[in-house]
Amino acid sequence: MKKVSISLLTALLIMTSCNNDENSNNEPEEVVVNENPGTFKEIGSITIGGEAAAEISTYDEKTKRLFTVNNSGTNQIDVIDISDPSKPVKIGKIDLTPYEGASNSVDVYDGKLAVALESTTNKQGNGKVVIFNTTDYSLIKQVTVGALPDMITFSPDGKYIMTANEGEPNTDYSQDPNGTISIIETSTYAVTTLDFASFAPQAETLKKDGFRISKVAKSFAQDIEPEYVTISDDSKTAWVTLQENNGVAKVDLTSKTITAIYPLGFKNYNTAENAIDVSDKDDKIAFNPWKVKGMFMPDAISHFSANNVPYFVTANEGDAREYTANTDIKRMKDLTLDATVFPDAATLKLETNLGRLNLIADMGDNDGDGDLDEMVAFGARSFSIWNGSTGKIVYDSKNDVDKKTQELGTYDDKRSDDKGSEPEAVKVVKMGNQNILFVGLERSDAFMTYDVTNPTSPQYLQTVKTGDAPEGVLFIPASKSPTKRSLLVVSSEGDGTVKIYQPDLK
Structure with a gap:
């Protein structure tokens, strides 16, 4: 397959001819746009409703349309024409009322x-x-599905559809379904739904390595809460975040089996590089080391992949369980600390x-005497890169997320006591020969861009303002874009906006 690198002078010619040109072997040319991934700028925006109106978007190359979840008092998918990304237009909707369900996520293939x-x-x-x-x-x-x-x-490859089925309990825990993943074969629409019961014998070993099972759980399988899925380029392996459990599951799609659970462990906030702002009452943004640990909870x-090694990236948001029968979040001031460990x-x-600071209320009493021997908080206020074969961490962004959004002026100090900027979304894409990572920050109303071509040493590129509470980050490669230029679509549930960004050419 040919690769044609284009510059600003030739971009328009290729945009108008790339759909018609073929090489001598009748293979379509792959157009590689010479773009600067650190220069994304907003080029278009549309508001489709109020809060919860724009959670997740997906793109259909055939129709040049976005399909966006809209739950702002409605139960529908909004259809947005982006044939001109600078002027997105809502052109229709899909009413979901007949299906007796509320949409959480969407994706498109062919x-x-x-x-x-x-x-x-x-x-x-x-x-x-x-x-x-x-x-x-x-x-x-x-x-x-589950x-x-x-x-x-x-x-x-379009052969499978996967869902992460969270299986949350009702408020009194009288119903607590198993957390599951479903694998749908698109050729027949046959469904395989997998739970995690077979890992129950490993529970104690997993917990020692930082996996979390609630103390009120009726069973191991019921306590697992799958959150998000990513599938390898060869469509053979999937990784699934288990957010409240502080782990990631690995799935073999060929055999339709869960092959491993990776406990993610803890982050030490008592270092200069991991220093965090923990108070929303001190009238300042101050990053300091504290004797606190964070559970990644992505x-x-x-x-x-880099050098034939698979990696996965996590947005370490953190999440509490808040139900009538089980609330696992408390202010630090309302808990008792061990006087020997914490003389101050x-x-x-x-x-x-x-x-x-909000802490995980049922963790930290290591000797069972009723006071905390350590403090454990929700989330890691960062993104992390992990080896996809071993589940071992290779990089964490430390406190870069909060500090960079402070520099931008969007850091929300009123969330300092909770989870900071709350990294919500991550997406790694290929731009030229670089692996580029986008990180959406729910509470700082921004996305960040990094070059992760070297997984152990990512390079920061930029921070960009978004709508209120960005939930979904969607990348449209130049080869599929209506303009033959790379686009980033950010859907924000706080104000119901969908914004479209484009990088400069080099």
Whole structure:
């Protein structure tokens, strides 16, 4: 396959001719746009509603349309024409009311739109995947998956659809379905739903390495809460975040089996490079080391390869369980500290120090005497890169996320006591010969860009303002873009905006 590098002078010629040109072997040319990945700028924006109106978007190359989840008092997928990305226009909607489900996630492959629906009649009941034609929105198929499908994705080869089925309990824990993953074969729409019961005998070993099982869990399988899926380029391996459990599962798609659970362990905030701002009551942004650990608890996950080694990247948001029968979050000032480990407990409990910090309430009492021997917080306020074969960490962004958004002026000091900027979304893509990472920050209303071509030493490129509470980060490569230029689409659930960004040419 030919590769043609283009400059600013030739971009327009290739844009108008690339659909018609073929090489001597009748293979379509692969156009490689010579873009600078550190120069993304907003070129278009559309608001489709209020809060919860723009959670996740996906793109259909055939129709040049975005399909965006809209849950702002409605139950629909909004259709947005981006044939001119500088002027996105809402042109229709897909009403989901007939399917008795609320959409959580969407993905597109070859003219088919797959939607993950949680049940609106019983949230703890099985969910659905509903598949539509992207041209006329007609129904192709609907199938049953596990409880509360929270994320959906096609495999790169289009042979599979996968969902992460979170399986959250109801408020009194009278219903707590197993957390599962579903694998759908697109040739037949046969569904295989897998739970984690077979890993129950490994529970104690996993917990020693930083995996978390709630103390009120009825069973190992019921406590697992899958959150997000990424699938390898060869469509053979998937990695699934288990957010509340502080782990990542590895899945063999060929055999349809879960082959491993990787505990993610803890982050030490008591170092200069991991220093964090812990108070929303001190009227300042101050990054300091504290004798606190963070559980990574990732939300989104993405993957890439370097030197034939697979890696996955996690957005280390953190997440509490807050139910009538089980609330695992408390302010540090409301907990008792071990006087020997923390002789300065009274000072630490001041609201201008650690007093306001939200901690995992049922962790840290290592000797069972009723006081905390260590403090464990939600999330790691960072993104991390892990070896995809071993689950071992190779890089963490330390406190770079919060510090860079402070420099931009979007860091929300009122979230310092919780999880800081809350890294929510991650996406690694190929731009030229570089692996480029985008990180969406829910509470700092921004995305960050890094070159992760060297996984052990990522290079920071830029921080860019987004809408309120960005939830979804979607990359459209130049080869599929309506303008034959790379685009980044950021969907923000706080204000219902979808923004489109484009980099400069080199």
